[in-house]
Amino acid sequence: MKLNSPARTDAAAEDRISRFPKHKREEWTGQAYVYACVVLLVVTIFSIVGFIASKGITPFASGALRVQDLLFGRVWSPEGEPPRFGALPMLAGSAYVSFLAAAIAAPLGFCSAVFMTQIAPGLGRSVLQPAIELLAGIPSVVYGFAGLSVIVPFLRDIMPGQGFGILAGSLVLSIMILPTVASIATDALNTLPAGLKEGSFALGATRWQTICRLMLPTTLPSLLTGVVLGISRAFGEALAVQMVIGNAPHVPSSLLQSAATLTSIITLEMGNSVGGSLHNNTLWSLALILLLLTLLFVFIVRLLERRARI
Amino acid sequence: MKPRVADRIATGMLIGIAGFIMLILAGLIAYLLFRGLRHISWHFLTSPPQSIKRGGGIGPQLFNSLYLLVLTMIITIPLGVGAGIFMSQYAKVHPLTSFIRLVVEVLSSFPSIVIGLFGLLVFVDRFGLKYSLVSGALALTVFNLPLMVRVTEQALGGVPREQKEAGLALGLSRWKTIRSIMLPMAFPAIMTGTILAAGRVFGEAAALLFTAGVTTPKLDFTDWIPFHRASPLNPFRPAETLAVHIWKINSEGLAPDAPEIAAGASAVLILIVLLFNFGARWLGRAIYRKFTSTK
Numbered sequence: 001m002k003l004n005s006p007a008r009t010d011a012a013a014e015d016r017i018s019r020f021p022k023h024k025r026e027e028w029t030g031q032a033y034v035y036a037c038v039v040l041l042v043v044t045i046f047s048i049v050g051f052i053a054s055k056g057i058t059p060f061a062s063g064a065l066r067v068q069d070l071l072f073g074r075v076w077s078p079e080g081e082p083p084r085f086g087a088l089p090m091l092a093g094s095a096y097v098s099f100l101a102a103a104i105a106a107p108l109g110f111c112s113a114v115f116m117t118q119i120a121p122g123l124g125r126s127v128l129q130p131a132i133e134l135l136a137g138i139p140s141v142v143y144g145f146a147g148l149s150v151i152v153p154f155l156r157d158i159m160p161g162q163g164f165g166i167l168a169g170s171l172v173l174s175i176m177i178l179p180t181v182a183s184i185a186t187d188a189l190n191t192l193p194a195g196l197k198e199g200s201f202a203l204g205a206t207r208w209q210t211i212c213r214l215m216l217p218t219t220l221p222s223l224l225t226g227v228v229l230g231i232s233r234a235f236g237e238a239l240a241v242q243m244v245i246g247n248a249p250h251v252p253s254s255l256l257q258s259a260a261t262l263t264s265i266i267t268l269e270m271g272n273s274v275g276g277s278l279h280n281n282t283l284w285s286l287a288l289i290l291l292l293l294t295l296l297f298v299f300i301v302r303l304l305e306r307r308a309r310i
Numbered sequence: 311m312k313p314r315v316a317d318r319i320a321t322g323m324l325i326g327i328a329g330f331i332m333l334i335l336a337g338l339i340a341y342l343l344f345r346g347l348r349h350i351s352w353h354f355l356t357s358p359p360q361s362i363k364r365g366g367g368i369g370p371q372l373f374n375s376l377y378l379l380v381l382t383m384i385i386t387i388p389l390g391v392g393a394g395i396f397m398s399q400y401a402k403v404h405p406l407t408s409f410i411r412l413v414v415e416v417l418s419s420f421p422s423i424v425i426g427l428f429g430l431l432v433f434v435d436r437f438g439l440k441y442s443l444v445s446g447a448l449a450l451t452v453f454n455l456p457l458m459v460r461v462t463e464q465a466l467g468g469v470p471r472e473q474k475e476a477g478l479a480l481g482l483s484r485w486k487t488i489r490s491i492m493l494p495m496a497f498p499a500i501m502t503g504t505i506l507a508a509g510r511v512f513g514e515a516a517a518l519l520f521t522a523g524v525t526t527p528k529l530d531f532t533d534w535i536p537f538h539r540a541s542p543l544n545p546f547r548p549a550e551t552l553a554v555h556i557w558k559i560n561s562e563g564l565a566p567d568a569p570e571i572a573a574g575a576s577a578v579l580i581l582i583v584l585l586f587n588f589g590a591r592w593l594g595r596a597i598y599r600k601f602t603s604t605k
Contacts (some may be wrong), residue, residue: 023483030485034400037392038410041459044452045417050426055431108327115328119321128328131335137506137583138338139513141556144578146338148560149345149569176336206317229419236421238516240559263423263516270427270520289429291420298416 038101049291050215056288058281059085065278070285076249076260078269078279087250087289093259096166096252097241098234099172102181106227109181110173114211116182117189129186136179144243147172152244164246169261172240177230188219188308199281221308225301232297236290238263262290322363333456337397339580346577349570353580359555364567368575370526373542374443374549375512380520381447382544386454387504391493393455394462408413418456422517425453446522454507454516461503465496489576499602502594509586515553523548526557544545552579 065085073086074183083205112132116124162303192215200210246258247268266283275282279304376424397414401407429449439445469492471526477487493500525548530540538544550558556575 021524023481027483027485030483030489031400034396037389038396040389041393041417041455042410042413044455045413047432048417048420048452049427051426051428052430088321108331111324111327112331115324119324120328124328128332131332134339134584134587135335136508137513137587139515139553139579139583141515141553141560142342142513142579145556145572145576146342149573150341151564175338178331206313208317208320209313211320232419235418236423238421238423243557243560263421266423266427267516267519270430271524284427287424291424294419294421294424295416298412298419302412 002042018135020227030183052284052288052291055281055284056094056291057285059278065282065285067150070282071212074163076265078273078282083279084232085278086261087286089251090260090262090265090286090290092251093245094261094263096255096259097169097245097261098169098231099236099283100166100255101177102227104170104174105178105230106223109178109226109230110185110216110223112178112182113189114215116186118207118211132179132182135175136183140176140237140240141178141243143172143198144240147240155256156234159256161254162246162258163256164244165254165256166245166252166259168244169259170240172244173234173237176237176240177233179232180230181223181226184229187217188222188226189215192218219308221304222289225304225308228297228304232301234292235293235297236263238267242267248292262286266290289298324584342573342576343431345573346575346580349574350577354574358428359559359571360565362564366565366571368555368571369577370542371550371552371555371575372578373529374522374526375551377542378443378446378450378518378549378551379508379512381443382407382454383504383508384449385447385451386458386487389451390455391462391500394459395466395488397459398463398466399484399492414456414459414526416489417452418460422453422514423519425449426517426520428452429517434521439546441521441523441525443522443545443547443549444520446549446551447545449517450511450514453514454511457507457510458504461507461592462496462500465499466492468499469495484595488559495601498594498597501597502590505586505590505593507589509583510588513553513583515551515557518551518554519557522551522554524550524554526550 059070060067070085070087071091072088073081073084073087075084075086076089077084083310112128116128147168151168152163154163155161155165155168157165196214196218197210200214201207203214240263241261245261245264247260247264248258249260252259266286269279270283273283354367355372356369358370359368360366393414397411401410426449429445429452432438433445433448434441437445439448466488473491473495474487477491478484482490527547528540529542530538531542533541534543535541536543536545539547552575556572556579559565559575561570565571
């Protein structure tokens with residue numbers, strides 16, 4: 001066995017150091033770390049879509065259920081004889097609560113944004129903005145609980161029915177998505193060039209004329225972005241809605257009737273159905289529908305943002 | 311109608327709406343605290359829940375929530391900060407980068423229940439972690455990661471350009487500049503964002519139903535060795551958090567005092583979230599003052 005002479009090992013070490021000096025090694029470790037984090041992030045999202053899609057298409061792939069039966073079927077009776085899986089009640093329920101919630105939250109959000117930026121910026125920044133941020137921070141189960149103990153009894157007292165239903169759900173959701181709508185509207189109004197507003201005032205327009213004829217049209221794409229994000233959040237919100245909507249899988253014919261949403265049915269039945277059964281797999285299909293709708297909303301938001309930039 | 315009159319009316323209406331929103335928030339919080347605080351006592355905060363009798367507490371749930379938060383943050387912070395550094399410093403203008411941005415945006419808009427279902431499929435079943443704290447923490451990490459990335463990216467973006475250039479001009483590697491100059495400067499903003507994210511994680515329930523589970527085994531609060539089965543620190547046990555508990559007693563609670571327990575637990579949850587909110591602001595300002603020695 002031949003021993004390396006000390007001189008040769010020194011040379012080798014020096015060579016290694018000059019080729020891999022400390023600051024380069026440091027840089028490589030750092031880069032390797034951040035790249036690993038990003039790759040993990042990208043892998044995660046693809047596996048979310050991949051896993052849920054592969055599970056969600058099993059009912060269709062095995063021929064047990066046709067896509068049109070799921071999308072347009074009006075009867076959801078997984079325990080029935082024969083079991084029927086029509087998701088129209090849930091789709092309609094989700095759409096009703098989300099759009100109604102957005103219809104309530106959009107004007108409120110816009111008005112509060114105008115108040116914060118145009119009417120009383122000082123008061124807005126010190127009081128209303130923290131308050132709205134706080135609304136965003138309240139957990140959804142707490143909203144559900146508040147809805148269950150305030151809104152539902154209130155509706156039961158003043159209207160026919162049990163109080164559970166679309167209206168209760170959308171009222172709860174509208175408070176939940178208000179921060180989203182309001183904060184995006186505030187940002188949009190804040191980034192509006194000051195010259196526009198001053199020009200309008202110089203022409204003799206009142207503040208209200210400036211707001212509704214100049215600011216509203218100019219910031220409309222951004223406002224719509226906020227509304228679409230709010231609708232997207234409302235579609236995906238599970239527990240708060242499930243607690244107040246009544247959970248009866250029928251296509252609702254009145255705002256006061258008990259209904260169900262995509263998320264509420266998944267929440268309730270996923271744990272109670274046997275894994276691998278058609279019922280369970282169909283719930284995964286509903287999750288897939290929810291996922292695809294979210295992607296659709298992201299797409300719409302991006303389109304609107306492109307409009308807003310011009 | 312004269313424009314001036316219309317302006318008056320509209321202004322009044324806008325003020326009215328702003329007041330209305332404040333009223334809703336104040337009413338909501340006052341109502342929840344008023345109803346809940348009466349039921350909060352040391353006994354309520356520390357004793358285990360009762361399934362059919364009165365007098366149950368929320369002790370294990372409160373502990374689970376806090377422990378799960380810690381576990382989640384241990385996983386989320388290194389990953390989120392790493393990805394945030396990439397987004398703000400290493401990402402060049404490139405189609406791949408804008409694609410990654412899109413990915414983060416999509417991930418942040420996924421409903422939490424979908425993330426919970428993903429957790430059920432992957433962490434609970436495929437990784438064989440069962441309903442456990444670890445599964446829950448991993449699902450919450452997925453849920454929280456986009457927010458951490460955004461927080462880090464914005465915080466690093468707020469560091470003056472000159473600081474970075476000075477570091478590079480001294481011959482420091484980019485990584486060394488980021489780690490030793492930019493991250494300390496961005497630290498207050500990152501920490502504020504992290505605490506706000508923690509508040510969100512603390513109240514999350516939908517992602518946990520199918521990952522951390524809706525039950526808690528009997529815990530032995532004298533045994534703090536994480537590998538023991540009944541130890542509260544065992545990360546492989548199912549754990550019902552406070553938020554999940556509120557949902558569960560509202561939908562299937564059998565205890566006669568279920569509404570009171572729900573009210574008390576909601577008040578505790580709100581108080582903790584408020585604490586996180588104000589704590590984050592206060593701490594962010596305090597650290598900023600200390601670092602920049604402004605008054």
